[in-house]
Amino acid sequence: MADILLEGRELTKYYPVTKGLLQRVIGYVRAVDGISFTIEHGKTLSLVGESGAGKTTAAKAVLLLERLTSGTILFEGKDVYKFSKSQLKTQYRPRVQSVQQNPWSSMNPRMRVRDIIAEPLVVNTKKTKEEIRSRVLELLDQVGLSPDQADYYPHEFSGGQRQRIAVARALALNPSLVVLDEPVSALDVSIRAQIMNLLKDLQEQYNLSYLVIAHNLATVRFMSHSVAIMYLGQIVEYGEAEALFLKPLHPYTRALISASILTLPEDEDQNVQKIILSGEMPSPLNPPPGCRFHTRCSEAIDICSKVPPEVRTIGTQQVKCHLYDDPGVQSASSK
Amino acid sequence: MTTKRDIVLQVEDLQTTFFTRAGEFKAVGGISFYVREGETFGLVGESACGKTVTGLSLLRLLPEPAGRIVGGKITLDGIDILKLSKKQMREVRGKRISMILQDPMTSLNPVYTVGDQIGESVRLHQGLRDDMVEDEVISALRLLRIPAPEQRLRDYPFQLSGGMRQRVVGSIAMSCRPRLLIADEPTTALDATIQAQYIALFKDIQKQTDVAIIFITHDFGVVANICDRVAVMYAGKIVETASTSTIFKRSKHPYTSALIRSVPRLDRKDDQLYSIEGQPPSLLNLPPGCRFAPRCPDVMDICLKEQPPVVEISEGHSVSCWKEKK
Numbered sequence: 105m106a107d108i109l110l111e112g113r114e115l116t117k118y119y120p121v122t123k124g125l126l127q128r129v130i131g132y133v134r135a136v137d138g139i140s141f142t143i144e145h146g147k148t149l150s151l152v153g154e155s156g157a158g159k160t161t162a163a164k165a166v167l168l169l170e171r172l173t174s175g176t177i178l179f180e181g182k183d184v185y186k187f188s189k190s191q192l193k194t195q196y197r198p199r200v201q202s203v204q205q206n207p208w209s210s211m212n213p214r215m216r217v218r219d220i221i222a223e224p225l226v227v228n229t230k231k232t233k234e235e236i237r238s239r240v241l242e243l244l245d246q247v248g249l250s251p252d253q254a255d256y257y258p259h260e261f262s263g264g265q266r267q268r269i270a271v272a273r274a275l276a277l278n279p280s281l282v283v284l285d286e287p288v289s290a291l292d293v294s295i296r297a298q299i300m301n302l303l304k305d306l307q308e309q310y311n312l313s314y315l316v317i318a319h320n321l322a323t324v325r326f327m328s329h330s331v332a333i334m335y336l337g338q339i340v341e342y343g344e345a346e347a348l349f350l351k352p353l354h355p356y357t358r359a360l361i362s363a364s365i366l367t368l369p370e371d372e373d374q375n376v377q378k379i380i381l382s383g384e385m386p387s388p389l390n391p392p393p394g395c396r397f398h399t400r401c402s403e404a405i406d407i408c409s410k411v412p413p414e415v416r417t418i419g420t421q422q423v424k425c426h427l428y429d430d431p432g433v434q435s436a437s438s439k
Numbered sequence: 440m441t442t443k444r445d446i447v448l449q450v451e452d453l454q455t456t457f458f459t460r461a462g463e464f465k466a467v468g469g470i471s472f473y474v475r476e477g478e479t480f481g482l483v484g485e486s487a488c489g490k491t492v493t494g495l496s497l498l499r500l501l502p503e504p505a506g507r508i509v510g511g512k513i514t515l516d517g518i519d520i521l522k523l524s525k526k527q528m529r530e531v532r533g534k535r536i537s538m539i540l541q542d543p544m545t546s547l548n549p550v551y552t553v554g555d556q557i558g559e560s561v562r563l564h565q566g567l568r569d570d571m572v573e574d575e576v577i578s579a580l581r582l583l584r585i586p587a588p589e590q591r592l593r594d595y596p597f598q599l600s601g602g603m604r605q606r607v608v609g610s611i612a613m614s615c616r617p618r619l620l621i622a623d624e625p626t627t628a629l630d631a632t633i634q635a636q637y638i639a640l641f642k643d644i645q646k647q648t649d650v651a652i653i654f655i656t657h658d659f660g661v662v663a664n665i666c667d668r669v670a671v672m673y674a675g676k677i678v679e680t681a682s683t684s685t686i687f688k689r690s691k692h693p694y695t696s697a698l699i700r701s702v703p704r705l706d707r708k709d710d711q712l713y714s715i716e717g718q719p720p721s722l723l724n725l726p727p728g729c730r731f732a733p734r735c736p737d738v739m740d741i742c743l744k745e746q747p748p749v750v751e752i753s754e755g756h757s758v759s760c761w762k763e764k765k
Contacts, residue, residue, distance in 0.1 A: 154630035155601070262718055263486075292485040293657060297701035297714035304711075319631060322660075322703040326712060346708065363635035365705045366663045380639050381632045384600050 108181075109280055109313050110143045110166065110200075115175035117161050121389060133388050135161040137337035138175075143281065146307065148314040150324040150345075152360070153334035156385055159317045162334075163283050166315060167202055168192070198228050201274040205286035207266035211258045217244075217269055218254040224276045243272040247302060264295035271302065278310070285317045300326060321364040325349050333357045336396040337388055343421030353423040355401050395426060403427060444476040447618050447651040448497070453511035455489075455496045458504075462723050466492040468675035469511065471749075474619065477645060479652040481666035481683070483659065485698075487719065489675040490655045494621045497653075498536055499528050516618060534564040537612040541624040543604035547596040553580075553607050554592030557614050564615045579614040582647075583607075584640060602633040606640075616648055623655040638665050659702050663687065668755070671695045674719050674730040677749075681756040691758045694731045729761065737762060 116139075118132035136158040143149045151159040164170035166177065168184065177184040179196060187196060201224075204210040211220055221240045225231055231239070241251045247268040258266055267287065274282050287303065288296040300323065306312060318324050324331060328345040333356065341354040352358045362379040381400045386392050392399050398408035407426050416428045455467040467489040474480040482490045495501050496508055499520065513520040515535060523531065537560075540546040548556060557576045561567060567575060573592070580588035583606040596604055605625060612620055622641075626634040642665065645652060654666055662669055663683060670680040671694065679692040690696050700713040717734045720726055726733060732742040741761050750764055751757040 154632060264718075293659070294485060294698060294701050294715040297703075297712040298716075300703070301712050301714055321631070322705045325705055326703040326709055349705065349708075359632055361705060363631040364660060366660050378635065378639075380635050382636075384602055384633065385630075 107145045108142050109145050111178040112139065112141050113176045114138050114140055115162060115165055116173045117165060117170060118173045131389055134337050134391060135388060139339045141332055141342065143313050143315055145313055146311040147329040148316055148327050150316040150318055150328040150331045151334055152318055152321060152324050152331060154319060154385060156388060157334040158337040159334050160285060163285055163315060163317050167200060167283055198277040199280045201277065201279040202283040202285065203270045203274050203287050206290050207263055207270055210270055211266065213258055217256055217258065220269060221273045221276055224273060228277055243276060247272045263291050264298055267291060267299050281313045281315060283315045288323060289320060321360060336385060336391055338396060338424065340397065341421060341423045347420045353418060353421055353428065354425050355403050356397050444478065446473050447476055447516060449473045449514040451512045453496060453513065454509045455492050455501065455506065456509045457506045464722050465675055465725065466722060467496060470677045472670050472677065472680060474651045474653060476651055477649040479645065479654055479666045481662045481669040482653060482655045482672060483657065483662055483669055484672035485657055485719065488672040490672050491623055494538065494623050494653065494655055497621060498532055498538060533560045534615045535617055536619045536621065537617040538621040538623065539608050539612050539625045542628050543601065543608045546608055547604060549596055552592065553594050553596065557611050560611055560614050575614065579610040582613055582644060583610045602629055602637065605629060605637060613644065617650060619651045621653045626661060641665065659699060675722060676730055676759065678731065679758045685756050691752060691763055692760050693735050693737050
């Protein structure tokens with residue numbers, strides 16, 4: 105287990121909800137409620153879920169942009185919350201970088217591309233102007249832009265090119281982990297493929313680890329080594345990507361896959377019927393008792409509304425569902 | 440499926456141009472298509488390919504004076520829409536043709552209740568008394584299967600979830616039982632499972648009301664789920680029109696094939712995604728020949744010089760490519 109880069113243990117983030125003049129706390133939004141995951145060197149973990157599942161909060165926690173209510177983040181085995189300010193600045197932040205979803209708002213429109221990419225170097229290193237200059241040109245080349253574009257402003261680029269600039273900026277400090285928050289969802293289909301291929305190539309070249317936040321399962325399958333499916337602040341299924349997509353265990357994972365798979369009208373009768381969930385995700389302010397998914401689950405049984413399910417390990421997958429409590433039931437339900 | 444249904448909308452050689460200081464911006468460069476009763480017709484393409492402008496042109500809602508329809512003909516149930524006066528056009532909008540936009544948070548008015556907003560269109564087009572308006576509003580909410588419509592109509596948009604808001608937008612669009620519904624990326628802002636709900640709901644509503652739907656989207660997954668026929672647009676032109684299964688299985692235009700191949704699939708593992716190099720051309724400065732030629736893997740000499748004609752290669756399948764002309 106030596107190749108684990110980052111580990112999240114029982115991460116929890118509650119946001120207080122206040123009311124009235126005195127700002128009395130009337131409840132907590134349980135954005136992230138006890139999730140654990142590991143990211144290995146050179147591998148990709150994807151957090152998948154719909155809006156409100158808590159995936160962005162989890163990413164913010166890893167970037168230390170949000171202080172957790174409880175839980176620990178271990179980076180190369182060391183507790184990040186025990187780092188001093190200067191240790192964070194030298195040992196953590198430069199090594200954990202991020203690429204944001206929207207390349208139109210993640211860059212200062214008044215800065216030249218050269219300066220945008222150079223900024224992390226200026227802040228974090230003592231490189232000379234000449235060194236920075238050559239590093240910027242090197243980075244531009246790595247992400248497939250030409251050196252003469254260095255003096256342009258962001259508005260002079262298309263969405264795909266801007267996302268390349270954002271990737272170059274994230275790579276400037278040779279990070280170990282890059283948090284990619286919906287890296288391609290703001291881009292056009294034909295451009296998405298270019299950026300996803302680029303990210304994969306860079307990962308191989310530099311042995312980068314990625315934490316991908318995404319809602320599009322097809323994107324996730326292409327990018328990931330392991331996947332965590334989130335629902336209402338919890339991970340309901342977690343495992344090696346291929347196994348999870350070939351044999352999804354949790355009813356929510358199955359519904360998500362069914363909703364995103366491409367079926368042509370004439371194939372519909374032969375293929376498995378589309379699973380269409382009823383209702384919507386309940387409020388994280390007041391999650392349902394028992395299994396949080398039971399209000400929308402077509403396979404819910406009595407116990408689901410009363411007792412929260414434990415995590416079960418089946419093969420390489422971990423699943424949080426009562427259907428797998430008893431090994432006998434398992435074969436019956438997963439036909 | 441045996442008899443052909445009536446054609447609701449026929450578009451012939453529609454051209455829409457924006458006159459800007461930088462020059463003429465040919466957003467839609469001469470496209471033709473038709474939609475039948477009870478049919479869903481997909482307009483698919485990437486950003487800036489002219490699909491939204493096509494939708495706005497059909498409603499004559501272009502931002503004037505910059506945007507103008509400079510040529511072509513739009514016929515709705517035999518009526519030439521481009522010849523109608525502004526007042527007559529107002530009768531058509533919302534009643535015979537209605538539209539659903541992408542983001543329900545910006546297309547609903549935050550300071551009016553849901554009931555007021557649905558009622559507005561009912562009142563305008565059906566001239567009903569106030570007490571009858573409410574019944575119509577409730578039936579419109581029921582059509583979109585909004586639970587407890589009697590209570591919901593007093594809610595403001597912010598009190599509803601994204602999926603419910605988009606259903607309210609759908610209720611407004613369907614409240615006068617239009618002949619044609621233009622849905623511009625209606626599911627893009629929704630989550631995957633909610634998107635699946637919404638699409639299933641619309642299939643149902645179409646069965647009940649026989650409305651013709653033009654579905655504008657960039658998402659091939661959505662196309663496969665809802666559309667009967669599809670037109671693929673590139674830089675203001677339709678490059679290929681065919682039934683949905685033909686588009687997926689036997690597409691002939693290099694752009695269509697490339698676009699479908701570049702979409703990551705959930706049902707298989709790809710090691711490398713196919714990607715189309717380069718960018719779409721600027722609509723201010725279009726290449727003289729085929730608009731896809733600069734990015735096309737099968738480009739020939741003639742492609743760079745002359746625009747390819749639209750060729751019908753089998754019934755209902757037409758392609759605009761020099762490869763097929765030979």
